[in-house]
Amino acid sequence: MLDNLPQMTKFIPKIRQYDDDLEKQNLWWTVVAMVGKVNNQDMDGQLLESITETQAQFEKLRANLIENMVQRYLDKVSVSLKLKSQAFINTLNRNLFERTADVGFLAIDDDIVGFLEAEDFSKEKLFHLQERLTSYVLKYSVYDDVAILSPTGKVLVREDKEIAPIQSHNDIWSKVVTHDGYIEYDKPLDIFPKQSLPLSYLQRICNRQGKVVGILCLSFKFVDELTQLSDTLSHSAESEPSSENFLLCDQAKNIMFAKHSTEMGKSLPALKSNQLEIVSFSGRQYFAYVTEAEGYQGFKGLPWQSVVLHPLDVAFKSDAAEHHFELNETSALFPHDLNELNLEINTALLIVVLNGKIISLKNKVKAFLPVLDSFQEIGEQIRQIFATSIEHIYQVTHQTLAAEVSFLAKLAMDIMDRNLYERANDCRWWSVNPNFRRLLSLEEPLTHQQRNELTDVLKAINELYTVYENIIIFDKNADVVAMSDSKNQKMLGSNIGHLSGVKAALKLQTPIDYRVSAFEKTPLYQNKPTYIYYASIAKPISSRYENVGGVGVVFNAEPEFKAILEDFLPKDVNGQSIPGAFAAFVDDHAQVISITENPMNFEVGSHLQLGFNLSALRSDNGTFEVEINHINYLVGYQLSQGYREYKITDSYENKVIALIFSQS
Incomplete structure (x- = not known):
């Protein structure tokens, strides 16, 4: 892109100003040199030659300075678009990874399998199952419909009561019933007529003998998720939404989704992935950055690409909210190379002036x-312009880093909120498992077989949902009756009523509510700190909501949180990790919840010594x-904002x- 400096500089007024100022000094230099040469024929020729050579050095430095400034601005745009493009596809990919576990688990749900095996499609049975599907969508709000089909594609029951059951004529069903596992499907299905941008998760349903008895279909709120994600990413720390456009494209660069919907259905020109490019599109020039999904725990999803477009004519407009950083010449961000060249030019010019004065006085050429x-004045003007330019470069570099670390903090926090939103959903859904409710409602103690x-x-469940270290069931007395972790069986039969969140869970009065432990050490997680999400288990048939126990899901906090943070460590423009940078999740007292490797060796449970209270942000x-x-x-920071209803409308506060952190 530096091959076309004029095109770049015309969009950056500040650089044009510096270049014009330097050009004026260069022209004045030429004029003064010519006047000196014409009017002083007796002057030492070597001195005049030195003036010309020093001017040539100045012109090289000027070109170097302008190129460096343009590159810093390009780096600023590149870092921003790269982060946003990567976040758009990778955050989406993490979300869809969770969906693959959902469809796998719901396909073995006892109520659904039993309904299909019995082949009793009476109004009473259909109503009961439809209510169960509604309960599922209320908890997993990323779906707008769930349908259960016969093996031949006939809709037997669905969550959306407004759509009549039909016999589907899509060809996909013959593949689903013979496929082992889920199918992620982004083509239209006649059973989901409300989908404006289709994305469904399909899996065959088998009974215990392995016979296919039906098909499960989950309709994902694709446009809703993409809109919410692009809205989140287009807001910067302290400014209004940007003019960037977020696109999701297929392999042929056909636009499936665009934040600015006027671009929907169009095609982009061929673009390379993972590099900043300039593209002409819809009559306007844009910076573009294309990213393919990196994959998450082996899941890459469908072959989509995210593209972020930023109009060239507004890409370099300064943001009035950008912070002005105090100049620090000892900072690693300070352009020492340019500063040394500036000193070199000024020193060379000063030597020329001093030598000239000595020769003039010696030869009596006053x-x-x-x-x-005049040359001395030119040197001082150049020095000032370069000093101001170098400080400007320092500001742009600092602002680039500030934008990067604040945006990375935003991404890390968003992923954490999204991750824990799923945990709140899981515990509530599993708590209404019919077998859990039936067995915990028995008057007699559970037999060995029942346990x-x-x-x-x-x-x-734990094999499908690998983010949990342990999943437990406890009775109304808070005694553990079952757990998934075979390595921690000593906890079986023990009373956990003293643990944070358990008593509160046993007092819950609806299947929508849940409770979360404090982030603290627990015997359910090898005496390490974590969050445990709890939901109550109620009697299956009762005139009122009567708790008979609860489910607790023990989040595997140590590797899961650290993996999130490591994904969002700052990198330089070449994608290399910045030495000394680190990341952390902390509470509002700066106590560490999770932290990456750091020079101070802070650990989980440490208090970061920041010198101020985080509540003052x-x-x-x-x-x-x-x-x-x-x-x-x-340091870039982001406070937890929640996701969908999680931490926003569900009364949970944490x-x-x-x-x-990046060294500055």
Whole structure:
């Protein structure tokens, strides 16, 4: 892109200003040199030659400076678009990974399998199953419909009561019934006529003997998710939504989704992945960045690409909200190379002036002294312009890093909220498992066989949902009756009523509510700190909601949180990790929930010594500067905002802050 500097500089007024100022000094230099040469024929030719050589050095430095400034601005755009493009596809991919577990588990649901095996499609049975599907969608709000089909594609029951059951004529069903596992399907299905952008999760349903008895279909809120995600990513720390457009494209670059819907259905020109490019599209020039999904725990999903477009004519407009950083010449962000070249030019010019004055006085050519004074003034003007330009480069570099760390903090926190939203859904759905409710409602103590029955279900769940270290069931007295973790069987039969969240869970009065433990050490997680999500188990048939126990899902916090943070460590423009950078999740007292490798060896449970109270932060997202162990850091932060109803409308409060540290 630097091959066409004029095209770039015309969009960056600040660079044009510096270049014009330097050009004026260059022209004045030429004029003064010519005047000096014409009017001082007796002057030493070597001195005049030195003036010309120094001017040539200045012109090289000027070109170097302008190129460097343009590159810093391009880096700023590149870092921003790269982060947003990667976040758009990879956050979506993480979400869809969760859907693959959902469809797999719901396909072995006892109520659904029993309904299909019995082939009793009476109004009473259909109503009961439809209510169960409605309960599922209320908890897993990423779906707008769930349908259960016969093996031949006839809709038997669905969650959406507004759509009449039909005999589907799609060809996919013959593939589903012979396929082992889920199918992620992004083509239209006649059973989901409301889907504006189709994405469904399909899996055959088998009975215990392995016979295919039906098909499960989950309709994902695809447009809703893409809109919410692009809205989140297009808001920066302290400014209005940007003019960037977020696109999801198929392999042929056909636009499946566009934040600005006028682009829907169009095709992009061929673009390379993972690099900043300029593209002409719909009569306008854009910076473009294309990313393919990196994959998450082996899941890559369908072959889509995310594209972020930013109009060239507004890409470099300064943001009035951008912070002005105090100049620090010892900072690693300071352009020492340019500063040294500036000193070199000024020193060379000063030597020329001093030599000239000595020669003029020695040869009694006083007429040349005003020329030398003019060169001295030119040198001072150049020095000031370069000093201002170098400070501007420093500001742009600092602002680029500030935008990066604040945005990375935003992404890390968003992924954490999305991850834990799923945990709240899981515990509530599993708590209404018919077998759990039936067995815990028995008056007599559970037999060994009944406990094994519960344990087998928990183990099957845990094999699909690998983010859990353990899943437990406890009775109304808070005694553990079953657990998935075979390594921690000593907890079986023990009372956990003293653990955070358990008593509160046993007091819940609806299947929608849940409780979460404090982030603290627990015997259910090898005495390490984690969150445990709880939901109550109620009697299957009762005139009122009567608790008979609960489900607890023990989140595998140590590797899961650390993996999130490591994904969002800052990188340089070449994609290399920045030395000394680290990331952390902390509570509002700066106590560490999770942290990556760091120079201070902070660990989970440590208190970060920031020198101020995090509750004093004036916004939800931004940056601050701090010195730790004599190292200056620029820190991006993001307060937890929740996701969908999680932490927003469900009454759960837990103040968590993502922090991204980069040396400055």
